[in-house]
Amino acid sequence: MGYKERMSGNEAVAFAMKQINPDVMPAFPITPSTELPQFVSTYIANGQMDTEFIPVESEHSSMSAAIGAEAAGARTMTATSSCGLAFMWEVLYVAASNRLPIAMAVVNRALSGPININAEHSDSMGARDSGWLQIYAETNQEAYDNFVQAYRIAEHPDVMLPIMICQDGFITSHAVENIELMEDEKVKSFVGEYTPEHYLLNPKESMSVGPYANSPYCMEAKRAQAQAMMNAKQVILDVAKEFEEISGRSYGLFEEYQLEDADIAIVAIGSACGTIKDSVDELRKKGVRAGLLKVRVFRPFPGEEMAEALRGCKAVAIMDRCESYSSQGGPLGAELMAAMYRAGVTAPAINMIYGLSGRDVTTDMIDGVYERLARIAEEGAKPEDHYTYLGLRE
Amino acid sequence: MGNLTEIRWHGRGGQGAKTAALLLADVAFSVGKYVQGFPEYGPERMGAPITAYDRISDSPIRVHSNIYEPDFVVVVDETLLHSVDVTKGLKEEGAILINTSRTAEEMLPLLNGYKGRVYTLDARKVSMETLGKYFPNMPLLAGIVKVSGVMEPEVFVKEMEGSLRHKFAKKPEVFDGNMKAIRLALQEVR
Numbered sequence: 353m354g355y356k357e358r359m360s361g362n363e364a365v366a367f368a369m370k371q372i373n374p375d376v377m378p379a380f381p382i383t384p385s386t387e388l389p390q391f392v393s394t395y396i397a398n399g400q401m402d403t404e405f406i407p408v409e410s411e412h413s414s415m416s417a418a419i420g421a422e423a424a425g426a427r428t429m430t431a432t433s434s435c436g437l438a439f440m441w442e443v444l445y446v447a448a449s450n451r452l453p454i455a456m457a458v459v460n461r462a463l464s465g466p467i468n469i470n471a472e473h474s475d476s477m478g479a480r481d482s483g484w485l486q487i488y489a490e491t492n493q494e495a496y497d498n499f500v501q502a503y504r505i506a507e508h509p510d511v512m513l514p515i516m517i518c519q520d521g522f523i524t525s526h527a528v529e530n531i532e533l534m535e536d537e538k539v540k541s542f543v544g545e546y547t548p549e550h551y552l553l554n555p556k557e558s559m560s561v562g563p564y565a566n567s568p569y570c571m572e573a574k575r576a577q578a579q580a581m582m583n584a585k586q587v588i589l590d591v592a593k594e595f596e597e598i599s600g601r602s603y604g605l606f607e608e609y610q611l612e613d614a615d616i617a618i619v620a621i622g623s624a625c626g627t628i629k630d631s632v633d634e635l636r637k638k639g640v641r642a643g644l645l646k647v648r649v650f651r652p653f654p655g656e657e658m659a660e661a662l663r664g665c666k667a668v669a670i671m672d673r674c675e676s677y678s679s680q681g682g683p684l685g686a687e688l689m690a691a692m693y694r695a696g697v698t699a700p701a702i703n704m705i706y707g708l709s710g711r712d713v714t715t716d717m718i719d720g721v722y723e724r725l726a727r728i729a730e731e732g733a734k735p736e737d738h739y740t741y742l743g744l745r746e
Numbered sequence: 747m748g749n750l751t752e753i754r755w756h757g758r759g760g761q762g763a764k765t766a767a768l769l770l771a772d773v774a775f776s777v778g779k780y781v782q783g784f785p786e787y788g789p790e791r792m793g794a795p796i797t798a799y800d801r802i803s804d805s806p807i808r809v810h811s812n813i814y815e816p817d818f819v820v821v822v823d824e825t826l827l828h829s830v831d832v833t834k835g836l837k838e839e840g841a842i843l844i845n846t847s848r849t850a851e852e853m854l855p856l857l858n859g860y861k862g863r864v865y866t867l868d869a870r871k872v873s874m875e876t877l878g879k880y881f882p883n884m885p886l887l888a889g890i891v892k893v894s895g896v897m898e899p900e901v902f903v904k905e906m907e908g909s910l911r912h913k914f915a916k917k918p919e920v921f922d923g924n925m926k927a928i929r930l931a932l933q934e935v936r
Binding site for chain 2: 358469470520522523524526527528529530623624626627629630710712713714715
């Protein structure tokens with residue numbers, strides 16, 4: 353089953369792109385995702401892929417070209433980061449509302465300013481309401497596996513939505529680590545061919561894409577889009593199950609690490625979860641019942657399921673690698689606390705902002721979070737606990 | 747984590763410290779290790795101080811932070827000793843390898859009281875003699891393999907032979923030069 357390799361996260365996602373060999377890739381380079389169009393172009397030049405690569409003059413154009421290609425009936429992908437994703441904003445919504453299952457590799461990087469090239473989730477979190485599916489990775493392995501699963505989710509008839517496959521800039525995108533790859537044929541037969549039901553270049557069916565809709569129709573279209581997002585939850589689980597059969601690696605909407613009997617838990621997204629797992633193991637050796645809930649799927653948001661997984665906890669720290677300037681925390685904190693409230697999960701939950709602009713996260717820092725949670729589990733949360741920064745210099 | 751070895755590289759942008767760190771991860775992977783090789787990115791430009799890291803272990807590596815208490819440090823450019831605290835957090839049971847034509851004794855006053863082992867390698871000399879140009883990373887890679895003991899030097903030479911022969915299939919002279927650099931560096935590190 354598969355074979356062992358060592359690769360950076362960008363190499364791994366590019367390798368999945370090569371194996372899937374989609375029809376079209378319009379792209380514009382931006383750090384730290386630049387390597388993706390670069391590797392794909394090399395694969396194409398070497399005759400290892402026959403994807404039509406479209407060099408464009410901006411990210412607004414790359415997403416627009418992706419929309420055109422996908423609407424025409426071509427399986428389409430692109431890649432971006434940070435300001436590149438921000439520059440796509442307007443057309444991200446067009447892709448989602450026209451139900452175009454484009455796959456986009458997002459290598460998460462801070463939005464300006466100050467100008468910074470390092471890991472932060474502000475780019476994709478900013479696009480959280482654009483109607484795209486979002487799946488995040490802790491490792492290069494997960495970034496690869498998620499990209500292999502991307503089209504099966506996005507193109508499912510019950511879903512038909514574009515998908516972002518996210519990983520942390522530099523931390524996983526540029527770090528060489530062990531990985532297990534799957535054989536080309538296995539990936540190709542898992543992903544399958546794309547046969548859209550409706551597409552622009554179908555001479556037997558004329559259609560228009562992206563038309564104006566009056567208010568008697570618009571709201572229904574948006575409700576249908578919301579339904580697709582709700583349907584995606586089950587599709588993601590079904591695809592993960594099938595993926596496990598061919599890879600031996602299992603995925604859900606989120607991962608529970610030592611969470612079942614945990615008194616104190618951290619909820620986080622992305623590469624920091626590996627560091628948190630090391631902390632959990634050390635604390636468990638000392639008899640501290642610490643756990644982690646690692647969010648894999650952010651859109652659709654598995655709020656009900658995550659709230660349930662946290663029901664037994666006495667204190668929870670929800671960690672956001674992103675500031676939302678709401679003056680009360682980040683997006684994961686806001687959404688998960690709303691879900692916990694709805695589910696009647698009453699454990700004190702605090703929201704911590706961490707790792708902005710690539711600020712390093714160490715096991716010592718995570719140990720400090722668990723210490724704080726242990727105190728909150730005993731004494732309850734004080735007002736000053738609710739919204740804090742981790743590792744901020746005084 | 748069983749037998750975790752952590753290595754920190756200090757170089758200047760353009761000297762190949764990142765490449766050397768990735769090569770070390772590569773060769774450690776090829777002998778069956780779990781590896782992490784990664785650079786720390788700042789506002790890099792040619793000549794600015796840069797840091798790169800390696801983790802090498804017998805069991806899977808999950809932590810995703812920089813390395814603050816390395817077992818070994820490699821200094822690719824000795825002029826950094828005046829501006830960067832290269833021994834910061836370096837374990838005393840570990841060692842530092844410095845690219846210099848001077849001796850370890852001469853280096854000591856520049857190492858902020860570091861009490862562990864100090865090794866030197868004149869990577870410029872090795873590189874000029876074997877490659878005819880200044881590429882310090884291949885000699886230093888060989889040097890840190892020997893100093894750290896992450897693998898047997900003979901195994902390392904054999905692995906590098908395989909990977910470089912493949913990499914430079916069309917440039918046999920580059921292959922020969924690099925292999926000579928590796929063998930000479932293994933002798934010259936002291």
